Amino acid sequence: MTLKERRVGDVTILHLTGRLVLDDGHDELRHKIEELADQERVSLIVDLKDVTYIDSCGVGLLIAKYVSLRRKRGDVKLLNLTARSHHLMEISKLLDVFETFESEDHALASFTREAQA
Amino acid sequence: MTANLETGRLSALRRYTILDTQPERAFDDLALLASQICGTPMALITLVDADRQWFKSRVGMTAHETSRAVSFCAHAIHQSELFIVPDASLDARFRDNPQVTGGPKIRFYAGAPLVTPEGHALGTLCVADSVPRELTDDQKHALSAIRRQVEAQLELQRNLIVLERMLAERDHAEAEQKRLFDELNTAHENVRKLSGMMPFCSTCQFTMTIPADPRAIPTVTDGVTQVLTEKGWSEPDVMAVELALQEAVANAIRHGCGGDATKQLQCSVNCDDAGEVVITVRDPGAGFDPATIPNPLDPDNVFKPSGRGIFLITGLMDEVQYADGGRELQMRKRKPEAS
Numbered sequence: 001m002t003l004k005e006r007r008v009g010d011v012t013i014l015h016l017t018g019r020l021v022l023d024d025g026h027d028e029l030r031h032k033i034e035e036l037a038d039q040e041r042v043s044l045i046v047d048l049k050d051v052t053y054i055d056s057c058g059v060g061l062l063i064a065k066y067v068s069l070r071r072k073r074g075d076v077k078l079l080n081l082t083a084r085s086h087h088l089m090e091i092s093k094l095l096d097v098f099e100t101f102e103s104e105d106h107a108l109a110s111f112t113r114e115a116q117a
Numbered sequence: 118m119t120a121n122l123e124t125g126r127l128s129a130l131r132r133y134t135i136l137d138t139q140p141e142r143a144f145d146d147l148a149l150l151a152s153q154i155c156g157t158p159m160a161l162i163t164l165v166d167a168d169r170q171w172f173k174s175r176v177g178m179t180a181h182e183t184s185r186a187v188s189f190c191a192h193a194i195h196q197s198e199l200f201i202v203p204d205a206s207l208d209a210r211f212r213d214n215p216q217v218t219g220g221p222k223i224r225f226y227a228g229a230p231l232v233t234p235e236g237h238a239l240g241t242l243c244v245a246d247s248v249p250r251e252l253t254d255d256q257k258h259a260l261s262a263i264r265r266q267v268e269a270q271l272e273l274q275r276n277l278i279v280l281e282r283m284l285a286e287r288d289h290a291e292a293e294q295k296r297l298f299d300e301l302n303t304a305h306e307n308v309r310k311l312s313g314m315m316p317f318c319s320t321c322q323f324t325m326t327i328p329a330d331p332r333a334i335p336t337v338t339d340g341v342t343q344v345l346t347e348k349g350w351s352e353p354d355v356m357a358v359e360l361a362l363q364e365a366v367a368n369a370i371r372h373g374c375g376g377d378a379t380k381q382l383q384c385s386v387n388c389d390d391a392g393e394v395v396i397t398v399r400d401p402g403a404g405f406d407p408a409t410i411p412n413p414l415d416p417d418n419v420f421k422p423s424g425r426g427i428f429l430i431t432g433l434m435d436e437v438q439y440a441d442g443g444r445e446l447q448m449r450k451r452k453p454e455a456s
Contacts (some may be wrong), residue, residue: 021363022371055364055367056364063424066420092429093419
């Protein structure tokens with residue numbers, strides 16, 4: 001898996017490419033989110049458009065980091081879920097937990113609204 | 118010289134692989150120097166073979182070799198220093214020699230043995246004349262000095278031969294390494310894509326033993342994915358089986374093998390044309406009771422980072438069974454249109 005980081009204001013957008021599974025990408029993404037949390041960058045959008053494969057470990061990582069960032073008054077929002085990722089999140093009942101978006105602007109705007117609320 | 122010494126000497130001579138080679142400037146120059154310094158019309162660099170003496174370099178001599186039986190040098194190689202015959206016609210050993218009575222009509226001969234670092238005299242640097250003569254001390258010293266240069270040249274040649282052989286061996290080893298690497302890659306690719314090993318069979322059945330290393334998971338999942346795709350399974354169904362298998366193998370690695378990559382687990386796949394795939398994953402662990410696994414959909418568990426694998430497997434496959442105390446998981450799925 002490869003990971004590209006972009007920052008828009010207080011929000012960090014992580015664009016993932018490849019597999020997010022036990023043997024690939026898991027540790028890299030975990031370290032990156034922990035590094036961002038240490039910098040108090042806790043508003044995160046994870047762009048899954050180019051994630052070809054995600055398993056329960058990948059999902060487990062996302063939910064673990066969702067929980068830890070929420071504790072720091074941050075959030076993890078998911079952008080551009082593929083059919084495959086969407087199906088996995090759906091049967092894991094995690095679509096009720098994560099906010100998901102098909103547009104980066106909408107995802108960014110959701111953070112703005114929360115900040116204003 | 119004893120037979121053993123002669124055998125060793127001839128073996129040493131063979132190692133230099135110089136017999137019957139083309140003339141070389143480095144040797145020819147030294148023979149010319151010897152001839153000019155000693156003031157003789159003839160100078161040779163000879164190598165004494167079993168039955169002949171062969172000339173690597175020659176000045177004033179047309180023959181390429183002569184019989185060892187008439188060779189002055191065959192005597193010289195038994196000496197530790199210069200072997201000098203001032204007048205062969207007066208020497209009982211040579212006066213009837215055909216090279217004295219005829220041919221080049223040799224009267225004077227002076228030969229310095231060419232000795233290897235191991236002590237084998239391979240031949241000589243020699244000068245000869247058709248009239249009797251003596252060498253001055255300076256000429257003797259010079260001839261010995263040139264002899265040492267010939268010996269150095271021989272060693273250089275031998276080292277080059279050894280170096281060339283080592284380089285050739287290295288090239289061969291590298292080529293062999295590349296060939297093996299390519300073969301390994303091909304084999305690995307075939308294993309990765311198991312269907313490559315059984316492209317047209319109606320029932321694909323295989324068992325693989327893989328290390329308990331997450332990096333080995335695609336070895337199994339890629340192959341199963343390709344087999345199902347080639348058997349006409351739809352993409353969502355292939356994805357479902359692939360994910361269930363990924364989860365099953367990941368569980369076996371993490372829980373059954375404790376993440377210890379030195380352990381192994383077994384994966385069997387049976388896929389038939391009737392549209393059913395049966396996968397068995399077996400690990401060497403202590404086993405577990407599936408009934409004790411909490412439901413990840415319970416509100417208390419939904420935020421937990423783990424515990425979804427078995428739930429996903431159950432949801433993605435048609436039938437899931439455990440055997441041998443939880444050490445063996447068997448799961449099956451049918452193509453929807455074949456149900």
